Amino acid sequence: MLGKGLKFLGTACLMGLLLAAVPALADDVIKIAVPSPYTGSAAGFGENVKAGVTLKVEEINAAGGIGGKKVEAVYLDEQCEPREAATVSTKIANDKAIVGIVGHLCSSAHLAALPTYVREGIAAISPTATSVTITDKNKDAKGNVWSFRNVYRDDFQGKFLAQYVQKVMGLKKIAVFYENNDYGIGLKDAFVKEAKTLGLTIVGEEAYMKGAQDFNPQLTKMKGGAPEALFIAGYYPEGALIVDQAKKIGLDVPKFGADGFDNADYIKLAGDAADGLYLTAPFLAETAGPDAKKFIETFKTRFGRDVDWMSANAYDATGMLADAIAKVGADRAKIRDYLAGINTADKGYKGITGVNYFDQNGDCLKPAYVKTVKGNAFVPAPKQMD
Numbered sequence: 001m002l003g004k005g006l007k008f009l010g011t012a013c014l015m016g017l018l019l020a021a022v023p024a025l026a027d028d029v030i031k032i033a034v035p036s037p038y039t040g041s042a043a044g045f046g047e048n049v050k051a052g053v054t055l056k057v058e059e060i061n062a063a064g065g066i067g068g069k070k071v072e073a074v075y076l077d078e079q080c081e082p083r084e085a086a087t088v089s090t091k092i093a094n095d096k097a098i099v100g101i102v103g104h105l106c107s108s109a110h111l112a113a114l115p116t117y118v119r120e121g122i123a124a125i126s127p128t129a130t131s132v133t134i135t136d137k138n139k140d141a142k143g144n145v146w147s148f149r150n151v152y153r154d155d156f157q158g159k160f161l162a163q164y165v166q167k168v169m170g171l172k173k174i175a176v177f178y179e180n181n182d183y184g185i186g187l188k189d190a191f192v193k194e195a196k197t198l199g200l201t202i203v204g205e206e207a208y209m210k211g212a213q214d215f216n217p218q219l220t221k222m223k224g225g226a227p228e229a230l231f232i233a234g235y236y237p238e239g240a241l242i243v244d245q246a247k248k249i250g251l252d253v254p255k256f257g258a259d260g261f262d263n264a265d266y267i268k269l270a271g272d273a274a275d276g277l278y279l280t281a282p283f284l285a286e287t288a289g290p291d292a293k294k295f296i297e298t299f300k301t302r303f304g305r306d307v308d309w310m311s312a313n314a315y316d317a318t319g320m321l322a323d324a325i326a327k328v329g330a331d332r333a334k335i336r337d338y339l340a341g342i343n344t345a346d347k348g349y350k351g352i353t354g355v356n357y358f359d360q361n362g363d364c365l366k367p368a369y370v371k372t373v374k375g376n377a378f379v380p381a382p383k384q385m386d
Helices: 002-021 043-062 082-094 107-120 154-168 182-197 216-223 236-248 264-273 290-303 309-328 332-340
Strands: 029-036 070-077 098-102 124-126 147-149 173-179 201-208 229-233 255-257 277-281 349-351 354-356 369-373 378-380
Touching (some): 029 043, 029 082, 029 309, 043 070, 043 309, 070 082, 082 107, 098 309, 098 332, 107 124, 107 147, 107 182, 124 309, 154 182, 154 229, 154 255, 154 277, 173 182, 173 216, 182 201, 182 229, 229 236, 236 255, 236 264, 290 309, 309 349
Parallel strands (some): 029 070, 029 098, 098 124, 124 147, 173 201, 173 229, 229 255, 255 277
Antiparallel strands (some): 349 354, 369 378
16 A cells, blocks of 8 residues: 555656646747836836737737737836846846737837847837837848837937928927937937928027936026027926926927827926927827727726827737737747738738838838827827828
């Protein structure tokens, strides 16, 4: 009896060890990484991206997943900081269960992570990173693109804003205030170049650092040039302080910004100074089609707020990645190849933000819309540019 018991226990232990050696969920889950800022000054943006990804993942899983497997989004906090993003990118690349990425959010963070993704061979779709420099850093030695994005580039956005200032608003003298990072510099350069081409006068260019609190010295200097408008190339945390301090020193002119201002927290932080801002965005709820309207309703019910363009783009980026996995399987290289092949409108992914497809650099052309802040709310600008 003792011998038979030992034999039984030995067999049971062996089976237990074999089962323990196999991850319980390895064959049942498809993992995608979503690196973004979930703490720090840009956490509001990270929550926007997370909301869009969450809705798409839940939708996919409710419909049975991908090939019967559930999709799991792995959220990694990199605080919109290049150093943190580089660390996070290594974690993502080393986790072989992760087959694709939706992110990063900030251009500087995305650029810091790119060398790892290119070297290790895992594709990323950023719904928000707009820096022109990404185009030059996202390819391997064979010319294969590993970073894609379903948002326009800063050169398009900056040029568009300069044209809007002149053609729609009829303004001529502009002061330029920009955050000293990849995003701010890229926007500033594109805006200034186009402004000068159009014959606008730049009465001052000043830089500021992320996290700064006092902008009075630069604003006072720019006020001396008697600008008719102030272009702010940066994100909403500093932007809200800038418009508040500009109002207090009497720099009462229209303010222009880009997609980095499109967050409800801008209005909360800027208070009475929030009104009078014009900003570009690649998605405008008021012009949305039937599928987008359904998404907007679901979003508002789930999160208790109006949808933003980052959530919409993240929703579509997740859909594109999931579609690639469904078509070619959970294989990093094959996913990259499939995404690179979505290179015409006919092959494009039809999402809530329109038809998404990539050029040879992984970039995606989209129209720009203009929103303004009126009565402490984001509303479509009265005049859009053709």
